[in-house]
Amino acid sequence: MNNPLFYAKILLFGEYGIIEDSQGLTLPYSFYKGSLKFSDLSTEFEKKSNESLKKYSDYLLNLDVPNGFEINVEDFQKDIAKGLFFESTIPQGYGVGSSGALVAAIFEKYSVEKFPAELISKDQLKSLKVVFGILESYFHGKSSGIDPLICYMNLPILIENKESVDKVSIPAEHIGKGAIFLIDSGSVGETGPMVQIFFEKMKTEGFRKTMKEEFIRYNNACIDAFLKKEMTPFFKNLKSLSVWAYEHFKPMIPESIYKIWKKGLDTNAYYLKLCGSGGGGYILGFTKDYAKAEKMLKGFDKEVIYRF
Structure with missing residues (x-):
């Protein structure tokens, strides 16, 4: 199984403001990461993760996702039965996107249509943000979709307003005092x-x-x-x-x-x-x-x- 890694994210600017239509700037953070894997579920963590995926897959069965962004829930459930779990070092409750990485990993693996990050247009980004908001709402009650989008794209994203997001380049790092x-x-x-x-x-x-x-x-x-x-x-x-x-x-x-x-x-x-x-x-x-x-x-x- 191909196991792409999904990194944590950091919202540098925009906390709470993006709810009120401010801009936001967010970056992937590769120190923490997660990926979908198979195992015999011998550890407590793997068992719990597998059970969580099962509950989430049941939720996806009844979910209304926009056309063109459907998830193959049947394949997802078959893999769960074979011992699928989400191995992650991303801490929960730390503001670095633990559920975002999980949603991104599931979408990448089980979406019927494929969306290679490097080919995604600005309009598709907008649509993906909506889809990811629907998929992540299971974890937060309501989601903007930004966290999974960042994790999926693995690129800095500028949130221009509530509706619009775009890929952006941040200044190259150099080892200065700051x-x-x-x-x-x-x-x-x-x-x-x-x-x-x-x-x-x-x-x-x-x-x-x-x-x-x-x-x-x-x-x-x-x-x-x-x-x-x-x-x-x-x-x-x-x-x-x-x-x-x-x-x-x-x-x-x-x-x-x-x-x-x-x-x-x-x-x-x-x-x-x-x-x-x-x-x-x-x-x-x-x-x-x-x-x-x-x-x-x-x-x-x-x-x-x-x-x-």
């Missing part, structure tokens, strides 16, 4: 409750106004400056975004992170932002001087994901 990195908050986050808090906040006019006039403006400006590699406006808008999140996304920031979030803002040594929905899992860090930031963040597990 870095984008992940900090492990030490706890698992659950997407559902965090999104619920966000929608509660959106009921107040003041929050809706600041979301539209400030958050989305800073968020989109960060994406624009990053893609153009204009680091001075990038860090200026990043600080505004981090300040805004500290004030308005407090419930989504894990308690273990409060102090270091503020310390970054006070010293300008680094800036933090949510990675996905927050509540736990990873937090994203940005710095012009990683060696300095690393010393200041002693005691926290960190992973560098991009150097500049």
Whole structure:
């Protein structure tokens, strides 16, 4: 069996904003990966994964998928009976797309029509996003389809608005002093409750106004400056975004992170932002001087994901 690997994803910018039509920028993250495999299901993990796939395949049987994007559920179920499971190192509840990689792997293997990533047009991307949203809604109740799309394409994706996405090139890495990195908050986050808090906040006019006039403006400006590699406006808008999140996304920031979030803002040594929905899992860090930031963040597990 051909076992293509599906990588985790990182939403660099756009958490919560993409719900309100802001831009988003997301990249594949090859440190974590998953693939469909066969086994005799001798371990507890393999057994559980196989059972989960069985439940998911039952869900797919009654699913209405747009024409041209059908899944061969019969073949999927035959393989499940032969010991199919999803081997994955992607942590769940960390905001790096564990269900997205699974959905992408199943679609790649069992979609009736094939869609090679390198040949996909912008219109097909739009349609695939819708299909992946339907397929992933089993795991989250409601899904934008972005996570599986990133995992499937294995390319950076610019979310232009709610409807439109496009492939994008990010500036090539080079080993400079600066870095984008992940900090492990030490706890698992659950997407559902965090999104619920966000929608509660959106009921107040003041929050809706600041979301539209400030958050989305800073968020989109960060994406624009990053893609153009204009680091001075990038860090200026990043600080505004981090300040805004500290004030308005407090419930989504894990308690273990409060102090270091503020310390970054006070010293300008680094800036933090949510990675996905927050509540736990990873937090994203940005710095012009990683060696300095690393010393200041002693005691926290960190992973560098991009150097500049």
